Amino acid sequence: MAVLVTGGAGYIGSVTVELLQQEGEDVVILDNLDRGHRESVDPSLPFYEGGIGDRKLVARIAREHRIESCVHFAALAYVGESVGEPLRYFDNNTAQGIALLESLVVAGVRRVVFSSTAATYGEPEQSPIPETHRQLPTNPYGWSKYFMERVLQSCDHAHGLKFAALRYFNACGATARCGEHHEPETHLIPIVLFAATGKWPHVSIFGTDYPTPDGTAIRDYIHVADLASAHLLALKHLRGGGDSDCFNLGTGHGYSVKKVIETAERVVGRPIPTQAAGRRAGDPSRLVATSDKARRILGWNPQRSDLATIIQSAWDWHQKHPDGYANG
Numbered sequence: 001m002a003v004l005v006t007g008g009a010g011y012i013g014s015v016t017v018e019l020l021q022q023e024g025e026d027v028v029i030l031d032n033l034d035r036g037h038r039e040s041v042d043p044s045l046p047f048y049e050g051g052i053g054d055r056k057l058v059a060r061i062a063r064e065h066r067i068e069s070c071v072h073f074a075a076l077a078y079v080g081e082s083v084g085e086p087l088r089y090f091d092n093n094t095a096q097g098i099a100l101l102e103s104l105v106v107a108g109v110r111r112v113v114f115s116s117t118a119a120t121y122g123e124p125e126q127s128p129i130p131e132t133h134r135q136l137p138t139n140p141y142g143w144s145k146y147f148m149e150r151v152l153q154s155c156d157h158a159h160g161l162k163f164a165a166l167r168y169f170n171a172c173g174a175t176a177r178c179g180e181h182h183e184p185e186t187h188l189i190p191i192v193l194f195a196a197t198g199k200w201p202h203v204s205i206f207g208t209d210y211p212t213p214d215g216t217a218i219r220d221y222i223h224v225a226d227l228a229s230a231h232l233l234a235l236k237h238l239r240g241g242g243d244s245d246c247f248n249l250g251t252g253h254g255y256s257v258k259k260v261i262e263t264a265e266r267v268v269g270r271p272i273p274t275q276a277a278g279r280r281a282g283d284p285s286r287l288v289a290t291s292d293k294a295r296r297i298l299g300w301n302p303q304r305s306d307l308a309t310i311i312q313s314a315w316d317w318h319q320k321h322p323d324g325y326a327n328g
């Protein structure tokens with residue numbers, strides 16, 4: 001019996017694959033390598049290059065590897081891109097995601113850990129955000145994930161498919177093997193580190209007039225290895241007969257863009273050039289989670305999500321991989 005990890009060559013997927021492997025799980029990866037990196041996963045693991053919407057392929061994988069659960073990461077995840085190309089996001093994340101669920105249901109798989117997002121909440125009405133907060137996404141990416149949460153609920157009702165939807169806040173950091181390599185890079189911490197090395201001339205600070213203490217936007221930064229451990233716990237929860245549920249994954253502490261840059265300057269031991277810029281479209285001022293539910297029900301206990309620890313781990317990875325996975 002094996003676990004199918006879709007998007008297992010992506011950033012959070014590869015770190016989760018690494019952990020599942022360490023835990024002795026049989027892992028099979030399905031990734032179309034559109035955004036993922038083949039080098040990010042152990043070459044000895046069963047790996048299928050293909051789409052989640054390929055019903056024949058998923059049926060074959062499920063049969064040949066006796067798939068018992070699926071951890072579903074495969075998705076496009078740029079908020080800005082989704083605003084310009086909504087149909088691509090709804091096709092890739094929702095339509096293909098539904099095809100995957102159909103293949104899983106037909107194959108008799110009844111457990112899914114789903115990669116959801118804080119972007120399903122939209123502009124928060126309260127902070128920190130509990131799971132019961134109303135969900136009103138402000139961009140197609142958030143909607144594409146929101147729809148999948150609803151489809152999963154219907155599949156539970158109709159087919160007894162049990163799921164855990166994990167709503168990530170800001171994934172960051174690295175393990176010794178796996179790190180963050182996006183093309184193009186839009187995420188704050190990698191860009192801050194690129195500016196520290198001179199690879200980028202500076203970090204643009206998107207918005208200095210937010211209603212926050214220093215005027216810059218606040219996010220809840222969570223170490224990717226802590227996210228990975230939540231997936232393992234969610235899998236165990238479902239295997240133990242746990243009910244379908246949604247869980248926020250964050251620390252409950254928010255840091256402003258300026259605070260991230262200051263902390264990075266301490267970690268790398270040099271000043272990081274910055275430039276004030278206008279707000280980025282669609283960015284809320286503050287996104288901070290309450291994650292008590294994941295702690296209470298899953299027994300989740302993030303260990304590596306102190307901001308300096310996160311940045312140190314990302315810095316170590318970028319030092320070893322200045323061109324990301326391109327140089328191995």
Ligand code: UFG
Nearest residue numbers: 077117118119169186187188191204205206217257280283
């Ligand atoms: N930022 C800058 N300069 C940059 C890059 C980012 O000031 O060069 C700011 C952003 O405006 C934001 C903060 O840094 O205020 C964090 O930005 P990221 O791009 O690192 O992350 P986001 O909060 O925009 O998005 C992340 C994930 C999304 C997910 C969202 C949910 O990338 O997939 O969290 O909270 F939807």
